[in-house]
Structure formats: structure tokens, C-alpha cells
Amino acid sequence: MFRYIVRRLLQMVLTFFGATFFVYALMFANQDDPIQALAGERPITESVRQALTERYHLDDPFLLQYWYYMKGMLTGDFGTSLTGRKISDMMEVAWPVTIKLGLIAIVIAAAVAVTSGVIAGIRRGSIFDNVTLVITLIILSLPIVVLAPLAQLIFGIKLGWFPPTAGATPTFWALLLPALVLGSLVIATELRVTRSSVAENLRSDYVRTARAKGLSRKRVIGVHVLRNSLIPVVTLIGVDIGGLMSGAIVTERIFNVPGVGFNLFRGIRTEDGPLVVGFVSILVIVFLVVNLLVDLLYAALDPRIRYE
Amino acid sequence: MTDIKAKIDVLPGLDPRAPLLEVNDLHVEFRTQYGISRAVNGANFTLAPGETLAILGESGCGKSVTAQAIMGILDSPPGFITKGEVKYRGVDLLKLPEKERRKVRANQIAMIFQDALSALNPVFTVGYQLAELFRVHRGMSRGDAKKRSIELLDQVKIPAARARIGDYPHQFSGGMRQRVMIAMALALDPEVLIADEPTTALDVTVQAQIMGLLAELQQQRNMGLILITHDMGVVADVADRISVMYAGKVVEEAGVYDIYARPAHPYAKALLESIPRLDMKGQQLNVIKGLPPALTAIPQGCAFNPRCAYAQDVCRQDPAPPSYIVAPGRTSRCHFWRDVVGE
Amino acid sequence: MSESITAAAGPSGAPMMEPKHADKRDKPRSLAGDAWVDLRRNKIFWFAATLVVLILAMAVFPKLFTSADPRDCILARQHGGASGSALFGYDFQGCDVYARTIYGARASIEVGVLATLLSGIIGLLFGLATGYFGGWIDAVLSRFIDIILGIPFLLAAIVLAKRFSSDSNSNGVVAVTITLGILGWTTAARIMRSSVISAKNQDYVAAARMLGAGPGRLMLRHILPNSIASFIVVLTILLGANIASEATLSFLGIGLKGDAISWGIAISDAGSYVRVAPAPLIWPSVFLAATVLAFIMLGDAVRDAFDPKLR
Numbered sequence: 032m033f034r035y036i037v038r039r040l041l042q043m044v045l046t047f048f049g050a051t052f053f054v055y056a057l058m059f060a061n062q063d064d065p066i067q068a069l070a071g072e073r074p075i076t077e078s079v080r081q082a083l084t085e086r087y088h089l090d091d092p093f094l095l096q097y098w099y100y101m102k103g104m105l106t107g108d109f110g111t112s113l114t115g116r117k118i119s120d121m122m123e124v125a126w127p128v129t130i131k132l133g134l135i136a137i138v139i140a141a142a143v144a145v146t147s148g149v150i151a152g153i154r155r156g157s158i159f160d161n162v163t164l165v166i167t168l169i170i171l172s173l174p175i176v177v178l179a180p181l182a183q184l185i186f187g188i189k190l191g192w193f194p195p196t197a198g199a200t201p202t203f204w205a206l207l208l209p210a211l212v213l214g215s216l217v218i219a220t221e222l223r224v225t226r227s228s229v230a231e232n233l234r235s236d237y238v239r240t241a242r243a244k245g246l247s248r249k250r251v252i253g254v255h256v257l258r259n260s261l262i263p264v265v266t267l268i269g270v271d272i273g274g275l276m277s278g279a280i281v282t283e284r285i286f287n288v289p290g291v292g293f294n295l296f297r298g299i300r301t302e303d304g305p306l307v308v309g310f311v312s313i314l315v316i317v318f319l320v321v322n323l324l325v326d327l328l329y330a331a332l333d334p335r336i337r338y339e
Numbered sequence: 340m341t342d343i344k345a346k347i348d349v350l351p352g353l354d355p356r357a358p359l360l361e362v363n364d365l366h367v368e369f370r371t372q373y374g375i376s377r378a379v380n381g382a383n384f385t386l387a388p389g390e391t392l393a394i395l396g397e398s399g400c401g402k403s404v405t406a407q408a409i410m411g412i413l414d415s416p417p418g419f420i421t422k423g424e425v426k427y428r429g430v431d432l433l434k435l436p437e438k439e440r441r442k443v444r445a446n447q448i449a450m451i452f453q454d455a456l457s458a459l460n461p462v463f464t465v466g467y468q469l470a471e472l473f474r475v476h477r478g479m480s481r482g483d484a485k486k487r488s489i490e491l492l493d494q495v496k497i498p499a500a501r502a503r504i505g506d507y508p509h510q511f512s513g514g515m516r517q518r519v520m521i522a523m524a525l526a527l528d529p530e531v532l533i534a535d536e537p538t539t540a541l542d543v544t545v546q547a548q549i550m551g552l553l554a555e556l557q558q559q560r561n562m563g564l565i566l567i568t569h570d571m572g573v574v575a576d577v578a579d580r581i582s583v584m585y586a587g588k589v590v591e592e593a594g595v596y597d598i599y600a601r602p603a604h605p606y607a608k609a610l611l612e613s614i615p616r617l618d619m620k621g622q623q624l625n626v627i628k629g630l631p632p633a634l635t636a637i638p639q640g641c642a643f644n645p646r647c648a649y650a651q652d653v654c655r656q657d658p659a660p661p662s663y664i665v666a667p668g669r670t671s672r673c674h675f676w677r678d679v680v681g682e
Numbered sequence: 683m684s685e686s687i688t689a690a691a692g693p694s695g696a697p698m699m700e701p702k703h704a705d706k707r708d709k710p711r712s713l714a715g716d717a718w719v720d721l722r723r724n725k726i727f728w729f730a731a732t733l734v735v736l737i738l739a740m741a742v743f744p745k746l747f748t749s750a751d752p753r754d755c756i757l758a759r760q761h762g763g764a765s766g767s768a769l770f771g772y773d774f775q776g777c778d779v780y781a782r783t784i785y786g787a788r789a790s791i792e793v794g795v796l797a798t799l800l801s802g803i804i805g806l807l808f809g810l811a812t813g814y815f816g817g818w819i820d821a822v823l824s825r826f827i828d829i830i831l832g833i834p835f836l837l838a839a840i841v842l843a844k845r846f847s848s849d850s851n852s853n854g855v856v857a858v859t860i861t862l863g864i865l866g867w868t869t870a871a872r873i874m875r876s877s878v879i880s881a882k883n884q885d886y887v888a889a890a891r892m893l894g895a896g897p898g899r900l901m902l903r904h905i906l907p908n909s910i911a912s913f914i915v916v917l918t919i920l921l922g923a924n925i926a927s928e929a930t931l932s933f934l935g936i937g938l939k940g941d942a943i944s945w946g947i948a949i950s951d952a953g954s955y956v957r958v959a960p961a962p963l964i965w966p967s968v969f970l971a972a973t974v975l976a977f978i979m980l981g982d983a984v985r986d987a988f989d990p991k992l993r
Contacts, residue, residue, distance in 0.1 A: 172979075177929075183956070299934055307841075315834070
């Protein structure tokens with residue numbers, strides 16, 4: 032276990048520096064005028080130019096610039112947006128909303144995906160199985176830019192079941208529809224993986240042993256099969272978080288949810304370079320940390336990995 | 340081990356004087372999209388306490404399916420038992436409701452599988468998998484179940500049982516894993532143990548140890564043992580009686596000495612002749628020509644007729660040869676068993 | 683059995699079955715031939731293929747589908763209803779929604795196909811190199827893939843697209859294509875790598891090597907033809923994903939821009955007026971979803987045909 036954790040940590044450190052370097056280099060290196068790129072089309076006053084140069088240490092060699100940037104990241108200094116607000120302040124307001132949205136999405140998606148995946152896996156070829164396969168295919172092919180506005184139009188505006196937009200301090204109820212849209216991003220893959228994993232495990236020898244032990248069908252499936260089948264599903268969560276982050280940018284914009292994605296969207300639209308860099312960097316770090324946690328969880332679930 | 344043998348509620352119709360296990364005319368078929376595959380077509384045998392019955396045959400002859408049907412763990416669909424009886428002390432298990440049937444498993448009839456690595460659940464400790472039996476069937480507490488599990492591991496001679504109880508299956512060696520399987524099968528003191536190729540996946544030296552352990556435990560507990568195998572060498576050492584299966588039928592049943600000395604079915608004879616022996620050095624080994632039939636297309640008459648040296652027209656027509664009584668407790672499904680034995 | 687845990691036939695104890703199609707296999711057929719026989723009978727394949735052909739036709743010959751000019755916008759017609767001349771009505775700038783939806787296919791297909799080709803080339807080279815040479819080349823390049831996968835796709839795309847769009851003043855087709863192309867090749871490379879590794883260990887490849895075939899020839903003649911099927915499947919599905927990503931980037935305002943006609947831009951623009959006029963939102967959405975669906979189904983069908991195990 033210990034060696035596994037150390038190895039994963041080392042891998043993460045490498046990926047972490049690689050990924051942040053990649054992001055940073057793209058934003059700043061090799062630009063004719065990085066300051067203009069940061070500020071977009073808007074005219075820049077000399078004082079802003081100076082502030083930005085100082086802030087990003089643009090007069091220093093590139094590697095040193097990167098060093099300062101990383102130092103800021105690790106000490107919680109994410110810079111200031113072009114509108115003058117501190118990015119850490121904006122994060123403080125935005126994160127709770129996004130975490131709430133993400134959690135609702137993940138919990139609903141996981142509950143639906145695992146339950147239906149298990150049923151579909153047990154009854155392969157049944158009507159239920161075929162219907163879920165068709166539904167997941169449709170969900171898989173609906174880009175979030177299609178799904179979110181259509182869901183808002185149908186369930187928010189036409190049917191009026193949910194509030195069409197969330198507003199400044201969203202309630203659970205207001206977040207439900209965006210969370211459902213967001214969750215649909217991951218529900219299809221999670222369901223399909225659960226299904227095939229359950230179907231595969233049902234055929235394995237240890238299931239036959241469990242039945243020979245005189246265990247009830249409920250216990251065979253609920254304990255023996257489920258525990259094995261959830262391993263690949265858990266590893267999916269890591270990938271899913273990336274998808275959820277991408278989806279949150281579009282979903283939060285469409286439903287006016289004042290979270291991280293919404294801020295990032297506004298940053299992109301108003302060409303607020305520092306805001307985009309700050310938010311993207313944070314999201315990358317969160318993504319890497321979540322993936323590390325998922326890997327540790329994976330090791331906890333699968334003893335074969337743990338004692339490698 | 341002398342605790343109140345909590346054989347839960349008594350099965351209706353249980354007759355202590357009836358044979359321990361009796362399989363009559365068992366038929367199993369698999370219904371697949373490519374047709375019906377008749378895996379077992381009339382298997383018959385009986386088993387007494389303390390007796391070892393070997394079921395012998397090539398792969399695909401229906402011996403594992405027979406075992407699964409007796410246990411009631413056939414995958415269904417596609418597998419269906421279409422005919423026959425499986426009687427434990429006079430009670431037809433096939434007619435029992437599922438709940439009763441489940442109690443018979445592990446309590447009265449237990450099973451050991453071929454490959455212990457895949458037969459044990461990889462994500463639970465062996466302690467959990469053993470204790471599970473006591474907790475589900477006996478309603479024991481965690482602590483008691485654990486204590487019993489350690490005792491069991493001791494009985495199957497796993498060193499440092501107390502320490503190994505928290506290990507996972509993949510941390511054991513092949514032989515030790517098979518011992519865990521045996522411990523699991525014996526946990527609830529069954530009267531019948533079915534061992535499906537218990538040593539095939541092991542090294543030869545380990546094979547002998549495991550067979551020795553099985554024989555020892557069988558003797559201690561006076562269990563009936565059904566040993567499914569294709570290894571004639573293993574059979575000769577431990578079996579009391581042998582059932583030879585071909586294309587889903589028991590073609591010969593006999594005591595181990597009788598069958599080795601004078602087989603009464605051409606297939607059994609051919610099997611015996613295909614074993615390499617020291618005194619045959621330099622001679623060509625006899626092999627059975629041809630392949631076993633596909634179970635979707637079993638030949639008319641005697642299923643063995645296309646490969647049989649004794650075959651005549653009567654063998655190629657239905658009905659298939661009945662079970663001729665060669666001697667008391669000895670049967671053969673060959674019209675010409677006299678010729679086969681007489682040679 | 684009342685305790686029926688459903689599972690397919692073929693556990694260790696199950697009897698041997700006749701191989702599938704044994705009766706029809708009178709003459710030997712290649713893997714591709716077999717796959718084609720399977721595909722021809724697959725309704726989903728025909729459905730997906732028809733959709734794809736239709737969309738391609740829309741992209742190449744939009745005039746076949748509409749005679750209206752998508753850039754002919756008159757504010758007076760703002761949010762005008764559907765009519766014989768404008769099937770889906772008009773959007774907030776008074777443009778013909780039907781015409782703009784038809785013309786939108788071109789941008790999607792253009793970006794999708796070009797980006798997929800770019801990803802395919804990068805993935806092919808990467809996969810061949812890591813799989814064939816192994817060793818430190820494999821280690822370094824695989825770490826590199828890990829780094830790229832360490833950044834959530836859309837975030838990486840945002841950074842890249844922003845970077846490339848600040849360099850060019852065009853309508854963004856090149857920027858989006860390069861962005862998606864650079865980010866999309868990792869799966870293709872991994873597939874290629876594992877196919878190459880398994881092909882490399884095949885006896886006939888070892889034999890060819892012993893006969894003195896060089897790496898180039900080995901890859902071209904022996905390894906590539908065996909790995910290409912799964913590679914193409916991955917690219918087909920990637921094409922669908924790229925089209926969706928293009929729309930997403932355009933929606934965010936860092937994809938296609940200026941006077942480009944794109945489903946993503948249309949969806950973004952229509953979003954603000956959805957209460958008054960849902961049609962300009964609905965139609966591009968439907969076309970976009972249908973396009974993505976068509977490519978995913980096509981890829982699924984081809985994969986099933988080539989590898990029945992994965993079903």
C-alpha cells in the first residue's frame with residue numbers, strides 16, 4: 032500500500048508540474064505581446080500594463096516567471112482579475128455553489144447509474160436492458176450545449192417544473208435541473224460500465240462458489256458481485272470530474288448559476304486573461320487531486336492493487 | 340467439532356436409512372441460440388457415507404454439469420434440468436423450494452472447484468469468506484465465526500492460520516488456496532462433498548498433498564466424496580467406485596478394481612488403454628480415434644458408435660443401449676459388454 | 683432452477699458449442715469480409731450511414747437543400763414565424779433559421795474532419811513509436827500523454843483556443859481545428875500502441891523480422907493492417923466528439939467567430955431569446971445532436987462488426 036501511494040504521489044507531482052507548465056506556457060510564452068493577449072481586445076492604460084508586467088514578472092526569464100506563478104498558486108495567491116477583484120475572493124463565493132451543484136449531480140447520477148446498471152447487467156437482453164442502452168446512446172450523443180438549453184426550455188420554461196434560472200443565491204430546488212443536466216454527462220458511461228462489469232462478474236467462478244455456499248441471490252449479487260463490479264465504476268469518477276468541470280462551464284452559464292464555471296465563462300467572454308488563468312489553474316489542480324484520491328480509493332477497494 | 344450439529348429444520352420426507360445420495364436418470368440441456376445442447380442424458384449413480392465415487396470422462400462429457408445440477412447451481416438459463424431425480428436421504432432435492440434447497444448447500448452437500456484463485460472472491464479476505472458461512476447459516480457473531488474459521492484453517496493444515504485469516508486469496512500459493520477452498524466446503528460438516536477437478540490446476544507434488552488431505556478429512560468425517568476428474572492416475576489411488584461418462588451418459592459404473600482389471604464398456608476400455616504404462620515402453624500408445632460428439636448433435640443409438648471397434652448395426656439405431664447389469668453393483672451401457680469383458 | 687442468475691452460455695462447466703456461422707463458412711473469408719457481412723445486416727449501421735451521408739451532402743452542397751441565402755438577414759423579419767419560404771422561421775437578426783442550420787453543417791464537418799485527421803496522424807505516429815520501440819521512448823511519451831490527460835479536456839481547449847485565436851484574425855476554423863486536433867489524439871495513440879505491442883509479439887511478425895525486414899517495412903506491411911480497424915473506430919467516434927466540442931467552444935465564444943455560421947454560435951445566440959422564439963434554438967440543436975449520434979452509432983456498429991467480443 033505504502034509503495035503504491037508513493038508511486039502515485041510521484042506520478043502526480045510530475046503530471047502536476049507538466050500540466051501547469053503547459054497551461055502557463057500557452058498563456059504567456061511566445062506571445063508577441065502577452066499583456067495584450069491577457070487583456071484581449073480592450074485598450075490598456077500604461078498603469079494596467081505596468082501592473083500586469085509586475086504581477087506576472089514578465090520582465091524576468093520565462094522559467095522564473097513560471098516559478099513565481101507556481102509559488103502564488105501554492106500560497107493561495109491567484110492574482111487579480113482585470114476588473115480589480117481578487118480571484119481568491121471570487122473563488123470563495125463561487126466554489127460552494129459549484130460543489131453543491133456537482134455533488135447533487137454526482138449523487139443522482141451514481142445512484143441512477145449503479146441501480147439501473149446492476150439491473151441491466153443481471154437481465155441482459157431484457158426489455159429494460161435494451162431500453163437503457165438506447166437511452167444512454169441518446170444521452171451520449173447529446174452535447175451539453177444542446178442538452179442544457181433544451182432542458183431549460185422544456186422543463187424550466189414550457190412545463191415550469193423547475194426555475195429556469197438559479198439566481199444569485201441558488202436553493203437546492205433551483206440547482207436540481209442544472210444538476211440533472213450535468214449528471215447526465217456521466218450517467219451514460221457509468222451505467223454502461225456498471226452493466227458490463229456486473230454481467231462479467233456474474234459469469235465468474237467466485238459467483239458459482241458463493242451460490243454453492245448456499246447464499247441467497249440477494250447476498251450473492253448485493254455483496255459478492257456488487258463489490259467487484261464497483262471497482263471499475265469508481266475509477267471512472269476521476270475521469271468524470273474532468274467532464275463535470277467542462278460541463279459546469281456551459282451549464283452554469285445557461286442556468287445562471289453563480290459558480291466557478293459561470294465565472295470562467297464570463298472571464299472568457301470578457302477576455303479577462305488573469306481570471307481565466309487563475310480559474311483554469313485551480314481547476315486543473317482540483318482535478319489532479321481528485322484523481323489521486325480516486326486512485327487511493329481504488330486501492331482500498333481492490334486488494335490486488337494494494338499489495339502489488 | 341462436536342457441537343450441536345445444528346442441521347436446522349429437518350427436511351420433509353428425510354429418511355436416515357435411504358441412500359446418502361442417489362442420482363436417477365438425470366437429464367440436463369442447455370438452450371442456446373444455436374440450438375439445444377444435451378449435456379447430461381441420463382446420469383445414474385448412488386453414493387454411500389465414507390465412499391469415494393469417481394466420475395471419469397473427457398472434457399465436455401457432462402461431468403461438471405452433473406455436479407452443478409446436484410448442487411443446484413446450474414446457470415439457468417441457459418441450463419435446464421429436464422428430467423430425473425437427485426435424492427439426498429430419500430428427499431428429491433429438485434422438488435424442494437429454493438429456500439430449502441439453499442440450506443442443503445454447504446450444510447449437507449458442499450463443493451470444491453477446480454481453480455481456487457478464480458473460485459474465491461478476490462476482494463474479500465479468506466477470513467470473511469469462511470466466516471460468511473457461519474454467519475449466514477448459523478447466525479454466529481463476528482467473533483465466534485472468526486474463531487471457527489481459524490479452527491478450520493488449522494484443520495486443513497494451513498500454517499499460522501490466525502495470522503493468515505486476514506489475507507486475500509491472491510496472497511496464498513496455489514496449494515494453500517485449494518486448502519482454503521476445502522476448509523470452506525467442510526465448514527458446516529456436510530455429508531457429501533463434490534470435488535470438481537480439485538487438483539488439475541496444481542503442481543504434481545502439491546496434487547498428492549491435496550488428495551491426501553481430502554482422503555484424510557473424508558475418513559475422519561465419514562463423508563461421501565464425489566471426485567470429478569479426467570485423471571485416471573488420481574482415480575486409481577483414491578476411488579472406491581468409478582462412473583465413466585460419455586456424451587452425458589454414465590456408460591459404465593463399477594468398483595475400481597473391476598474396471599481396471601476388466602472394463603465392460605468399449606469406451607472405458609479405450610480410456611484405460613490410452614494411459615501410458617511402464618511395461619509398454621517402445622510400443623505405440625493407443626489413442627481413441629475421432630472426437631467426442633458435439634452435444635448439439637449426438638449420434639443415434641449408442642453415442643460412442645462412430646469411434647467404437649465393437650460397433651454393429653444395432654448400435655447405430657435408437658434406442659440407445661440400456662444399462663445392462665454386468666454384476667451386482669456393476670453396469671454397462673453396451674450391447675456387447677460380454678465381448679468387451681470376455682477378452 | 684429457481685435461483686437463476688442470468689449469464690451467457692459458456693462458463694467453464696458448460697458444454698462445447700458449435701462455432702457461430704459454422705454452416706455458412708464454406709469458403710475462407712477475411713476479417714474485413716466477415717465484418718462487412720455483419721455490418722450489412724445491421725440496421726443501426728444503415729441508419730447511421732444514411733445520416734452521415736446526408737450530413738456530408740449538406741456540408742458539401744448546401745444549395746441542394748435550400749435556395750435561401752443564410753447571410754440574407756433583415757431585422758424587420760426578427761423572430762418571424764415559419765412559412766413556406768423559411769421552414770423554421772427567422773432568428774433575432776431576421777436570418778432564415780433553416781438556411782443557417784443547413785449551412786452550419788459545413789463548419790462542423792470541416793472542423794470535425796480536419797481535427798480528427800490531425801489527431802489521427804499524431805496518434806498514429808505516437809502509437810507506432812511507443813508500441814514498436816518500447817523502452818525509454820515509450821516511458822517518456824506515455825508520461826507526456828498522462829500530462830495531457832491531467833488537464834480536463836475543455837479547460838485545455840479553452841487555453842489552447844485562446845492562444846491560437848489571438849494569433850490569427852480569421853473566423854477561427856484553423857484555431858479550433860488545431861486545438862481539437864492537438865488534444866484529441868491520446869486515445870487513438872493508446873489503441874495503436876497496444877495493437878502494435880500485441881501484433882509485435884505475433885509469430886509471423888517475429889518471423890518477418892528474422893527474415894530481415896526493417897522497422898518501416900514491418901510496420902507498414904505487417905503491423906498496421908492488423909491494427910487499423912480499431913484505430914478507425916476510435917477516430918469515427920472522435921469525429922462525433924470533435925463536432926460536439928466545436929459547438930461547445932463556439933458557444934463559449936472561443937471557437938468559430940465573426941461571420942462564421944455554426945450550430946454552436948446559433949445555439950448560443952438563440953439562448954437569450956428562447957422565451958420569445960425557441961425555434962432558432964431547437965433546430966440547430968437537433969441537427970447537432972443527430973450528427974454526433976450518427977458518428978457514434980457508426981463507430982459502435984463498425985466496432986461490433988470487427989470485434990464481437992466487445993458487444
